[in-house]
Each structure stands twice: as structure tokens, then as C-alpha cells.
Amino acid sequence: MADNIIINNELGKVTVTKSVIEQIITDVVEETDGVYPANLKRAVGVRRPNMEIDLDDDGNAEIKVYVNVNLGTSISKSTYSLINEIKNRVTTVTEKTPLSISVTVAGTQTLHNLVKRNIEVKRTYDIND
Secondary structure (H helix, E strand, O other): OEOEEEEEEOOEEEEEEHHHHHHHHHHHHHHOOOEEEOOOOOOOOOOOOOEEEEEOOOOOEEEEEEEEEEOOOOHHHHHHHHHHHHHHHHHHHHOOOOOEEEEEEEEEEOOOOEEEEEEEEEEEOOOOO
16 A cells, blocks of 8 residues: 555656645535534544545555534535545546545534434546546
């Protein structure tokens, strides 16, 4: 597994690190109404506990994001919006379409507590397109 994506283009060689992709995902989640990062326990070696980014040796990404939603927020619309926006921004920066993007709704925030959920929405992409 790689730790970054190398882009060779007419401007030269550009390295995009996982932390750049993490920041893109964080920005998308923060900009989406009714959605916020899930507060998962930090695993050893994981920089941000609410997402996983795996890069293969060719720099192709598999992205998993864990979020919570506010009561009344459409899970379908929110996950669709998150996946599309993450794909668009990551593709723009890295010049590569991710292999897959998965958004897991870990919980729904009610007035007084967080109700646990485990709803995963995943989209895979053909990198040859």
C-alpha cells in the first residue's frame, strides 16, 4: 500500500499525500448540512478516526468515511451528496477517480442522545472510464 499519489503531468511531478485527501473529505463533510464526522475510537496508526483511505501501489484510492446525521436529515440524500462531492474533489486534485467511496452512517443525533446506526452506502468506479 502506498502513502501518497504521484502525479506526473506537463507541470512536473506532484505528490498528493493521504493527509491532503483526508482534508478534502473533512471539508466535504463539514460543508454538508445535517452531517458531521462520527466520533469513533482512534485505532493505532489511524490519523483520523472517522475515515480510512487505502492507496494501492498505482495511487488508486479506496475511501471509507464514517458520519453521524441529525434527526430529520435524509440519509439517502446526504450519503449521495457526500459520495459525489468527495469523488469530484479527489478526482480534481489527484487526476484519478477513486476505486470506491463508502459512507457509513454510524448514528443519528436526536434531541438528547445519539442513536447508533450502521448504514453503509458504497459506490465503486471503473478506473478505465
